[in-house]
Amino acid sequence: MTKAVQNATPPRAVTMADVAARAGVSVATVSRVISQSRPVAKSLREAVLGAASDLGYQVNLVGRALRKGRTATVGLLVPDLDNPFFSSVAQHLSTAFEGSATDVLIFSTCGDVDVERRGVESFLGRQVDAVVMIPCHEVESAASVQRAAQATLTIQLDRQVVDADVHFVGCDNDAGMSLITRHIEEHVDTEVQPVLYVGAQAGSSSGHERFKHFHEDFPDRPSYLGEFDFGWGQEAVDLLLEDGYTKATIVAAADIIALGIIARLHARGHRVPDDFRVIGFDGVGVARFAHPTLTTVRQPVEEIGRTVLDLISAEHTQPSQALRIVPDFVPGHSSPD
Amino acid sequence: MTKAVQNATPPRAVTMADVAARAGVSVATVSRVISQSRPVAKSLREAVLGAASDLGYQVNLVGRALRKGRTATVGLLVPDLDNPFFSSVAQHLSTAFEGSATDVLIFSTCGDVDVERRGVESFLGRQVDAVVMIPCHEVESAASVQRAAQATLTIQLDRQVVDADVHFVGCDNDAGMSLITRHIEEHVDTEVQPVLYVGAQAGSSSGHERFKHFHEDFPDRPSYLGEFDFGWGQEAVDLLLEDGYTKATIVAAADIIALGIIARLHARGHRVPDDFRVIGFDGVGVARFAHPTLTTVRQPVEEIGRTVLDLISAEHTQPSQALRIVPDFVPGHSSPD
DNA sequence: TGAGCCTCGGCAATCGATTTCCGAGTTGCG
DNA sequence: CGCAACTCGGAAATCGATTGCCGAGGCTCA
Numbered sequence: 001m002t003k004a005v006q007n008a009t010p011p012r013a014v015t016m017a018d019v020a021a022r023a024g025v026s027v028a029t030v031s032r033v034i035s036q037s038r039p040v041a042k043s044l045r046e047a048v049l050g051a052a053s054d055l056g057y058q059v060n061l062v063g064r065a066l067r068k069g070r071t072a073t074v075g076l077l078v079p080d081l082d083n084p085f086f087s088s089v090a091q092h093l094s095t096a097f098e099g100s101a102t103d104v105l106i107f108s109t110c111g112d113v114d115v116e117r118r119g120v121e122s123f124l125g126r127q128v129d130a131v132v133m134i135p136c137h138e139v140e141s142a143a144s145v146q147r148a149a150q151a152t153l154t155i156q157l158d159r160q161v162v163d164a165d166v167h168f169v170g171c172d173n174d175a176g177m178s179l180i181t182r183h184i185e186e187h188v189d190t191e192v193q194p195v196l197y198v199g200a201q202a203g204s205s206s207g208h209e210r211f212k213h214f215h216e217d218f219p220d221r222p223s224y225l226g227e228f229d230f231g232w233g234q235e236a237v238d239l240l241l242e243d244g245y246t247k248a249t250i251v252a253a254a255d256i257i258a259l260g261i262i263a264r265l266h267a268r269g270h271r272v273p274d275d276f277r278v279i280g281f282d283g284v285g286v287a288r289f290a291h292p293t294l295t296t297v298r299q300p301v302e303e304i305g306r307t308v309l310d311l312i313s314a315e316h317t318q319p320s321q322a323l324r325i326v327p328d329f330v331p332g333h334s335s336p337d
Numbered sequence: 338m339t340k341a342v343q344n345a346t347p348p349r350a351v352t353m354a355d356v357a358a359r360a361g362v363s364v365a366t367v368s369r370v371i372s373q374s375r376p377v378a379k380s381l382r383e384a385v386l387g388a389a390s391d392l393g394y395q396v397n398l399v400g401r402a403l404r405k406g407r408t409a410t411v412g413l414l415v416p417d418l419d420n421p422f423f424s425s426v427a428q429h430l431s432t433a434f435e436g437s438a439t440d441v442l443i444f445s446t447c448g449d450v451d452v453e454r455r456g457v458e459s460f461l462g463r464q465v466d467a468v469v470m471i472p473c474h475e476v477e478s479a480a481s482v483q484r485a486a487q488a489t490l491t492i493q494l495d496r497q498v499v500d501a502d503v504h505f506v507g508c509d510n511d512a513g514m515s516l517i518t519r520h521i522e523e524h525v526d527t528e529v530q531p532v533l534y535v536g537a538q539a540g541s542s543s544g545h546e547r548f549k550h551f552h553e554d555f556p557d558r559p560s561y562l563g564e565f566d567f568g569w570g571q572e573a574v575d576l577l578l579e580d581g582y583t584k585a586t587i588v589a590a591a592d593i594i595a596l597g598i599i600a601r602l603h604a605r606g607h608r609v610p611d612d613f614r615v616i617g618f619d620g621v622g623v624a625r626f627a628h629p630t631l632t633t634v635r636q637p638v639e640e641i642g643r644t645v646l647d648l649i650s651a652e653h654t655q656p657s658q659a660l661r662i663v664p665d666f667v668p669g670h671s672s673p674d
Numbered sequence: 675t676g677a678g679c680c681t682c683g684g685c686a687a688t689c690g691a692t693t694t695c696c697g698a699g700t701t702g703c704g
Numbered sequence: 705c706g707c708a709a710c711t712c713g714g715a716a717a718t719c720g721a722t723t724g725c726c727g728a729g730g731c732t733c734a
Contacts, residue, residue: 013488015720026684031722038723041682061462062402063720066689071399080428081443082622087424091417094445098452103459106418106443108431115435122440125398126463151350230625259626266628285419288567289596291603291628352690363714368692375693378712400690403719 014055023051034059065127072102074312075123077133079111083228083256084284086134088301089157093132096305100313102129113140120144124151130312134158137203155308158299160205165320169307172324173206176297177213179329180251180279183295187336188249193277196245197223198236198261199253204228210253210281228253233260241268247275249335255280255287255296262290262334277335283327292333300325351392360388371396402464409439411649412460414470416448420565420593421621423471425638426494430469433642437650439466450477457481461488467649471495474540492645495636497542502657506644509661510543513634514550516666517588517616520632524673525586530614533582534560535573535598536590541565547590547618565590570597578605584612586672592617592624592633599627599671614672620664629670637662 016034020027025044032038033048034057040048051057065071076093078086094104107123109116116136123131130153135141142161148154155167184195197214200207211223224239226232233252237260240248252258258280265276272278272292280287283298303325311323331337353371357364362381369375370385371394377385388394402408413430415423431441444460446453453473460468467490472478479498485491492504521532534551537544548560561576563569570589574597577585589595595617602613609615609629617624620635640662648660668674 013720017720027721028684028686028723029682031720032683035722039682044683058458059462060464060720061459062399062408062464063689064722065399066403066691066720067722069689081418081424081431082428084421084424084623087418087421087427090424090443091419091445091447094418095447098447098449103444103456106427106445107440108428108443110428110432110435112435119440121395122398125396127397127399230622263626263628263630285567286421286623286626289600289623289626291600293600350690354690364691365693365714365716366712369713372692376712381713397690400719401692403690403721404692406719 013060014057015060016057018055019048019051019057022055023047035064069127070129071127073126073128074102074104074130074132075119075126075128076104076106077109077116077119077123077131078106079109079116079134079136081106081108084286085254085256085282085299088284089134089304092301092305093308096302096309100309102312109136111136113137113144116141117144117147120148124148128152130155132157132308135161138162138205138208139203153312155311157304157308158206160322162205167311167320168322169304169311170206170322170324171299171304172326173209174213175324176281176299176327177210177217179297179327180281181217183279183329183331183335184249184251188277190249193247193249193275194245195221195249195251196240197221197251197253198233198240198257199223199225200228200232200257201225207253214251228256230256230260230263233257233262234264235260237261237264237268249277250279252278252280255282255284255294258294258296258334259286259290262292262294273333273335279335283330287330287332290332290334295332295335296330298328298330300327350397351394352397353394355392356385356388356394359392360384372401406464407466408464410463410465411439411441411467411469412456412463412465413441413443414446414453414456414460414468415443416446416453416471416473418443418445421623422591422593422619422636425621426471426641429638429642430645431642433639433646437646439649446473448473450474450481453478454481454484457485461485465489467492469494469645472498475499475542475545476540490649492648494641494645495543497659499542504648504657505659506641506648507543507659507661508636508641509663510546511550512661513618513636513664514547514554516634516664517618518554520616520666520668520672521586521588525614527586530584530586530612531582532558532586532588533577534558534588534590535570535577535594536560536562537565537569537594538562544590551588565593567593567597567600570594570599571601572597574598574601574605586614586616588616590618592619592621592631595631595633595671596623596627599629599631610670610672616672620667624667624669627669627671632669632672633667635665635667637664 016027016030020030032040033045081087090106097104107119131148132155134157145161145164149166158170160168195218199211224236258278280294280296283296287294287296353364353367357367369377370382418424427443434441444456468485469492471494482498482501486503495507497505532555536548561573595615617631617633620633624631624633
């Protein structure tokens with residue numbers, strides 16, 4: 001083992017000027033060959049490519065970005081990569097762009113509005129061609145969304161901030177909740193297993209929409225509102241057991257909450273789906289890991305990715321629009337067939 | 338709702354020249370105020386800051402990067418964000434850098450060596466100050482790792498490519514496997530529940546190391562090698578049941594495999610931990626979602642993040658080193674107490 | 675043959691910020 | 705008082721690539 005590689009001072013990177021010198025042409029010609037912006041005579045082209053490969057030339061994207069004002073990059077801001085739904089969105093957006101010449105760079109805002117603000121400035125400062133973001137917070141992220149939209153093409157994903165006229169791509173929560181309602185109507189005797197809702201308190205438009213729809217379909221049914229996480233699902237179980245429920249059909253606003261609910265029900269000796277039925281929302285991969293497998297509504301993450309790609313590829317600026325994609329119902333064993 | 342915001346042509350961004358003009362000073366002065374690279378008289382400084390905030394000036398990081406050759410950015414390459422262990426590493430690295438002035442940008446290579454190569458060039462072209470990567474493949478990623486290391490500070494995470502003298506930060510797999518061995522020796526009658534290994538075939542140093550250690554601790558015990566995913570765990574169960582096992586202690590090379598194993602064991606009517614004990618490795622959050630909860634070895638992702646931060650902050654180039662962090666044993670209910 | 679057009683290489687300006695160098699003004703000290 | 709040292713603002717070069725413009729050479733066509 002030598003320790004050479006890591007120690008060596010990086011020998012000043014090769015530039016177009018070096019390639020030009022070696023090939024005996026001007027930098028302009030090198031640039032035209034590399035970026036294929038104008039045809040160059042075969043002989044010179046080959047000389048340039050030869051010199052470039054001899055020297056191991058790689059284009060400096062910073063120089064290019066400065067001159068062109070564009071970067072072939074889209075910046076994605078997500079609140080938390082430890083949340084399987086968000087990381088899945090990130091993965092599928094990356095996949096959607098894999099074939100294009102555009103890179104997706106991801107930044108985690110760690111659920112913090114200030115970090116989110118910094119992230120937006122960072123992406124704008126880097127001259128990304130588009131900002132795609134899942135806003136941390138319905139209200140407090142509004143300024144960041146506006147700031148991005150005013151500087152470049154901006155798309156909100158999954159959640160919308162209030163009062164901003166900025167593109168949105170997400171799931172049709174009403175359609176999703178209707179699928180759940182129909183499933184319950186068809187398979188559950190709500191006299192025996194009354195319907196309950198466990199959702200999230202604040203901050204996200206998706207949470208609001210799902211709760212609102214539930215409330216319309218099942219007026220007067222109780223709801224428990226907390227956070228979008230596993231721990232809250234567990235806690236909610238304690239609360240509803242305290243309220244005296246021994247059987248119920250629990251509609252959760254997100255899979256991660258539903259998984260917490262199932263875990264705690266088991267821990268406290270209750271049976272799923274015999275006594276309690278649990279239905280999630282999101283369709284994250286981990287829903288398969290649950291036992292019993294989770295009945296849920298799967299958000300079409302692939303299609304969301306493709307939709308964003310289309311929106312960004314579509315060159316000329318369009319009036320802002322909200323694109324809602326209809327989700328699928330995924331029956332599992334946490335509710336009856 | 339107006340459709341103005343999204344349609345408006347971005348009104349050419351504000352530059353230092355604009356700020357300088359408004360404040361009645363030179364761009365040099367503006368630069369010195371903004372980047373605090375040299376003291377500036379109070380009156381001018383205030384004039385500059387006033388003008389900057391009036392105009393909504395934000396520094397153009399591309400221009401800065403071109404001139405400085407540094408970017409206060411580290412690029413992280415991960416194989417697949419849909420894998421909870423990788424996304425967790427990404428999240429914790431982001432968290433570790435949250436307080437520093439450096440941004441972490443993440444790129445998913447989608448498990449493809451070619452995309453990984455592109456990602457490395459992309460980061461290098463953007464002049465990141467450091468590349469941190471979980472290589473896709475032990476052998477085929479070697480060229481990309483070398484390329485990065487030769488251009489800038491590079492750190493491999495979790496997996497090492499063969500034959501490269503490049504920093505590495507990861508889990509001490511030997512120590513982790515020893516914890517598992519001790520747990521088995523103390524709690525399992527291996528006559529009744531013979532030990533089996535379900536691991537991954539190819540491609541990752543971690544996989545190799547874990548398998549090798551298992552093989553040393555339990556010579557002659559059978560092993561099933563496939564992929565690092567849920568589906569392989571399920572498939573492995575079919576194989577080992579076919580081989581006639583009705584009771585066993587199954588050591589899995591990763592939690593995600595272990596979860597597949599548990600799911601399929603349940604599906605085929607076997608009991609965990611009564612008949613089969615299952616032990617994972619990684620300690621991803623979803624291990625808690627399993628029922629029974631998974632016994633596993635938790636990789637210290639927070640500490641890995643902090644270690645990378647330290648390595649990158651430590652300015653002057655050091656000889657490459659392999660830093661291995663000792664993991665914790667996390668008892669769950671998939672094996673006896 | 676000559677005017678007009680086309681092709682294509684090179685010069686030099688340019689993108690936005692940083693930084694070196696210079697010089698004017700001030701202070702310190704013997 | 706005079707010289708050195710110091711402070712601090714501005715002019716201009718610089719980072720690396722792209723691109724508008726110019727002009728040389730080759731072609732067509734009348």
